[in-house]
Amino acid sequence: MIPCVLLLCLLHAIMAENRLVSVDFEVFGNVQGVCFRMYTEDHGRSLGLSGWVKNTRQGTVIGQVQGPWDKVSDMKHWLKSVGSPSSRIDRAVFSDERDISKVEIHGFSTRY
Numbered sequence: 001m002i003p004c005v006l007l008l009c010l011l012h013a014i015m016a017e018n019r020l021v022s023v024d025f026e027v028f029g030n031v032q033g034v035c036f037r038m039y040t041e042d043h044g045r046s047l048g049l050s051g052w053v054k055n056t057r058q059g060t061v062i063g064q065v066q067g068p069w070d071k072v073s074d075m076k077h078w079l080k081s082v083g084s085p086s087s088r089i090d091r092a093v094f095s096d097e098r099d100i101s102k103v104e105i106h107g108f109s110t111r112y
Helices: 004-018 036-046 069-081
Strands: 020-030 050-055 061-068 088-100 108-110
Touching (some): 036 108
Antiparallel strands (some): 020 061, 050 061
16 A cells, blocks of 8 residues: 555655746846747747747747646756857846646747
């Protein structure tokens, strides 16, 4: 018989894995003119995520990512620590993170 605590931990892990989330982001640093949007789109797609990315007039990159919680977490790490090869990320800000019942955006695109 599996102890209740172990069963609860297992159930929590399964629920977290299936949880869908949406999060907005803004990345600061040298992130324009260095193919940051293209790499963001490619990385999001490689993780099976949906979303969009866009340059701002303030020199930052903004966007939204949607998908399974664990994959969105991987993308958040990439946005704040990796980026495109020529970029320099000073910081990434994440906001409006929320659970969603289904993915609201289909595919990953660059907005202008």
